[in-house]
Amino acid sequence: MNWARATSGYDEIFDADGRPRPHYAPLISILESFTKEDVERRERLQRLALMNQGITFTVYGEKDGLERIFPFDFVPRIIPPAEWKTIQDGLVQRITTLNLFLLDVYHEQRCLTDRVIPAELVLSRTEYKRELLGLTPPKKVFTHVVGTDLIRDEAGEYLVLEDNCRCPSGVSYVLENRTLLNRVFPEFFASYPVRPVKEYPTLLLDTLLFVAPRPSQSPVVVVLSPGIHNSAYFEHSFLAREMGVPLVEGRDLLVEGNHVFMRRTHGKRQVDVIYRRIDDDFLDPLTFRRTSLLGVPGLINVYREGNVALANAPGAGVADDKAVYAFMPALIRYYLNEEPLLAQVPTYVGLRPDDFRYMTEHLDALVVKTTGDAGGYGMLMGPFATKAERARYLEVMKTNPGNYIAQPLVHLSSHPTHLDGRFEPRRIDLRPFILYGDRIRVLPGGLTRVALQPGSYVVNSSQGGGSKDTWVLAPREP
Amino acid sequence: MILSRVGDALYWMARYLERAENVTRLLLVTEEVATEMVGLDEDLARAEWNDLRVIFPSPDGDGEPPRRANALAALALHELSIDPRHPYSVFFSLKKARDNARTVREALTIEVFVNLNETYRELEGYNRRQLADRPTFRDALAATHRGILSTAGAIEQTLARDPGWLFLKLGESLERVFRTAVVLRVKLPALVSPEHSVDLPLFHSRWRGLLRGLSSLENYRKVHGARMEPADALEFLLFDPHTPRSLRYGTATVKDLLDQVSGASALSLPARVMGKLAAELAYQGGDVLRDDQCLLFLDHVLGELGRAHETLSTTYFGT
Numbered sequence: 001m002n003w004a005r006a007t008s009g010y011d012e013i014f015d016a017d018g019r020p021r022p023h024y025a026p027l028i029s030i031l032e033s034f035t036k037e038d039v040e041r042r043e044r045l046q047r048l049a050l051m052n053q054g055i056t057f058t059v060y061g062e063k064d065g066l067e068r069i070f071p072f073d074f075v076p077r078i079i080p081p082a083e084w085k086t087i088q089d090g091l092v093q094r095i096t097t098l099n100l101f102l103l104d105v106y107h108e109q110r111c112l113t114d115r116v117i118p119a120e121l122v123l124s125r126t127e128y129k130r131e132l133l134g135l136t137p138p139k140k141v142f143t144h145v146v147g148t149d150l151i152r153d154e155a156g157e158y159l160v161l162e163d164n165c166r167c168p169s170g171v172s173y174v175l176e177n178r179t180l181l182n183r184v185f186p187e188f189f190a191s192y193p194v195r196p197v198k199e200y201p202t203l204l205l206d207t208l209l210f211v212a213p214r215p216s217q218s219p220v221v222v223v224l225s226p227g228i229h230n231s232a233y234f235e236h237s238f239l240a241r242e243m244g245v246p247l248v249e250g251r252d253l254l255v256e257g258n259h260v261f262m263r264r265t266h267g268k269r270q271v272d273v274i275y276r277r278i279d280d281d282f283l284d285p286l287t288f289r290r291t292s293l294l295g296v297p298g299l300i301n302v303y304r305e306g307n308v309a310l311a312n313a314p315g316a317g318v319a320d321d322k323a324v325y326a327f328m329p330a331l332i333r334y335y336l337n338e339e340p341l342l343a344q345v346p347t348y349v350g351l352r353p354d355d356f357r358y359m360t361e362h363l364d365a366l367v368v369k370t371t372g373d374a375g376g377y378g379m380l381m382g383p384f385a386t387k388a389e390r391a392r393y394l395e396v397m398k399t400n401p402g403n404y405i406a407q408p409l410v411h412l413s414s415h416p417t418h419l420d421g422r423f424e425p426r427r428i429d430l431r432p433f434i435l436y437g438d439r440i441r442v443l444p445g446g447l448t449r450v451a452l453q454p455g456s457y458v459v460n461s462s463q464g465g466g467s468k469d470t471w472v473l474a475p476r477e478p
Numbered sequence: 479m480i481l482s483r484v485g486d487a488l489y490w491m492a493r494y495l496e497r498a499e500n501v502t503r504l505l506l507v508t509e510e511v512a513t514e515m516v517g518l519d520e521d522l523a524r525a526e527w528n529d530l531r532v533i534f535p536s537p538d539g540d541g542e543p544p545r546r547a548n549a550l551a552a553l554a555l556h557e558l559s560i561d562p563r564h565p566y567s568v569f570f571s572l573k574k575a576r577d578n579a580r581t582v583r584e585a586l587t588i589e590v591f592v593n594l595n596e597t598y599r600e601l602e603g604y605n606r607r608q609l610a611d612r613p614t615f616r617d618a619l620a621a622t623h624r625g626i627l628s629t630a631g632a633i634e635q636t637l638a639r640d641p642g643w644l645f646l647k648l649g650e651s652l653e654r655v656f657r658t659a660v661v662l663r664v665k666l667p668a669l670v671s672p673e674h675s676v677d678l679p680l681f682h683s684r685w686r687g688l689l690r691g692l693s694s695l696e697n698y699r700k701v702h703g704a705r706m707e708p709a710d711a712l713e714f715l716l717f718d719p720h721t722p723r724s725l726r727y728g729t730a731t732v733k734d735l736l737d738q739v740s741g742a743s744a745l746s747l748p749a750r751v752m753g754k755l756a757a758e759l760a761y762q763g764g765d766v767l768r769d770d771q772c773l774l775f776l777d778h779v780l781g782e783l784g785r786a787h788e789t790l791s792t793t794y795f796g797t
Contacts, residue, residue, distance in 0.1 A: 251483065264479045
């Protein structure tokens with residue numbers, strides 16, 4: 001077998017001397033026992049399984065052939081127990097802070113009066129929902145499900161790249177990737193104590209039931225999807241199936257007498273908890289975007305009355321804003337009086353004139369992102385952009401500086417990935433999933449996304465990325 | 479109980495799956511019957527294809543059809559198998575079945591979805607040029623037919639018998655009995671007219687084709703033996719209580735399902751329509767088989783089935 005090593009950034013498998021790190025050694029020797037033909041045959045089986053099971057996602061802006069499979073690489077990413085412990089503790093600390101921050105900005109706004117974060121930065125975000133000021137979600141939970149993106153710097157230290165507090169997606173692939181790898185390369189599992197991930201739907205349902213307004217009444221939980229044309233539709237349907245709850249669209253729900261009901265073949269039934277995979281703006285045309293056909297008229301009123309729980313809570317999006325992110329270390333210190341356990345990427349905030357000047361002068365060294373967008377849309381990779389591209393971007397930036405943040409390019413870590421019969425280093429990130437119910441739980445695993453183009457930093461599925469099974473190892477018995 | 483939208487999608491998924499099965503089977507049978515016929519009587523072969531194009535009409539009516547039987551066959555084989563714009567092509571029906579299944583995957587099992595998806599993808603892989611070769615065509619359509627049947631098998635073997643199941647079975651049985659009625663209504667005028675009864679072997683082979691097209695030839699033989707008697711065959715397709723594609727069996731099945739959906743005590747509007755129709759078919763005498771009586775009766779059956787579909791949709795799906 002042919003293994004190429006990373007030329008820049010941290011190499012997940014090989015150390016500086018080119019030796020495999022100890023937790024990868026068994027995997028490499030198993031892979032070495034396969035012939036090239038074995039591997040190719042297994043890969044064909046794997047592609048067929050993905051196609052036939054309809055494990056696909058939708059790409060916007062393409063015509064009818066919009067279903068695509070999410071490319072899967074069979075070389076698993078392995079995280080040893082000690083590394084995972086740091087990640088887990090850091091994430092719990094972070095999610096606790098995010099939730100405290102949300103409670104604060106929708107109530108007393110202490111962090112604004114104490115100038116921990118500029119008030120205009122928070123209040124000017126479109127994700128900050130004035131309509132919800134003073135409202136406390138059931139059990140004071142805003143961020144029921146969070147997917148936080150982590151990367152590793154040159155030294156291998158994990159850095160938080162961003163938090164996703166709205167409708168983070170990808171967890172269905174975490175589960176499906178495990179099933180797939182188990183089917184295609186069962187030999188891998190014998191040498192490793194891999195922590196299971198299949199508990200996730202049960203944990204998610206527990207999380208949702210925890211916030212039900214009528215806990216004694218065997219609450220009705222539903223998953224609310226924008227419908228089949230949404231890029232994450234497979235996941236919506238997958239989670240509904242796995243939890244055994246109805247998958248609904250806006251048109252299936254109606255509001256009557258300050259309660260939410262679903263329309264059924266034999267009369268309507270009250271709904272208690274909505275795991276909504278629709279953005280705030282589309283939830284309720286009477287409160288937010290008037291033209292939305294995806295939502296449920298009157299839903300926010302029912303929520304206001306405490307007769308339905310929404311997960312994640314409306315308004316939670318302000319916490320994962322890319323400009324708010326820059327203040328997370330300060331917020332952790334402010335609310336918890338602790339030092340952040342996970343580092344993050346230095347961030348320039350366009351709203352601060354000095355930062356913005358720096359950004360305009362160093363565009364060729366920075367990755368610039370718009371604060372509102374997700375999925376890699378609307379960003380500029382300064383070091384890889386042409387002069388003309390940078391100039392064009394700069395013109396647009398100047399019209400609304402507050403809409404931009406910038407970060408130095410971090411050389412994401414690389415992981416061997418099987419491409420055309422060779423194991424090539426490709427850049428990866430990691431999105432663990434965190435559930436906030438009666439306590440905070442981090443799923444031992446996550447979505448490892450991989451940039452399939454050589455040298456590329458863009459791992460988003462919408463931009464041609466793939467994914468890997470992610471193994472968190474259980475501590476071995478002494 | 480289930481969401482109205484889910485009930486609606488399951489109903490249509492099953493209708494389209496059943497329709498795909500019907501078109502596939504009728505294409506395979508017509509192709510075989512017409513191939514043998516064309517040297518003996520080109521007009522008859524042409525009529526077989528014409529009938530099929532009336533049973534499954536194209537929306538644009540597409541002008542004058544080819545005059546030669548073989549050219550007409552090639553046209554019909556293409557448009558009814560893989561033409562994505564023809565609303566009765568096997569491809570179109572399978573796509574619709576799959577589209578509906580995709581919107582309600584949480585109401586299905588992985589076995590059902592995977593079987594349906596594989597069948598669809600396999601047919602999607604063929605192009606017009608490949609299917610112009612008749613053995614390839616037969617092979618491809620036979621594989622599609624097996625795929626549809628194995629999807630139906632997965633539905634039977636793996637799905638819970640809940641309200642969703644009832645709406646699936648309703649879609650399947652309503653489509654099935656409706657298609658039998660349409661096939662009979664289109665084919666009967668030529669089959670009962672005396673002029674073609676001259677060449678008996680050919681005449682009988684057309685009746686056998688009709689029975690096979692409704693997957694009832696083997697079941698007919700179990701009751702009447704190998705001898706082909708048109709009156710017996712017609713009576714069998716209308717009134718036999720055991721063969722799944724007879725009108726009597728089909729209407730009784732739809733009625734039973736509607737009773738289960740509404741619950742024992744309540745009588746729903748569609749159950750009322752289907753109850754009367756099922757009773758007519760169960761107690762109807764042979765007099766209806768005479769001459770034009772039969773065509774009038776078939777028109778009546780088709781009208782009532784249409785009414786059952788409409789009342790079913792408004793009662794349960796709010797459409």
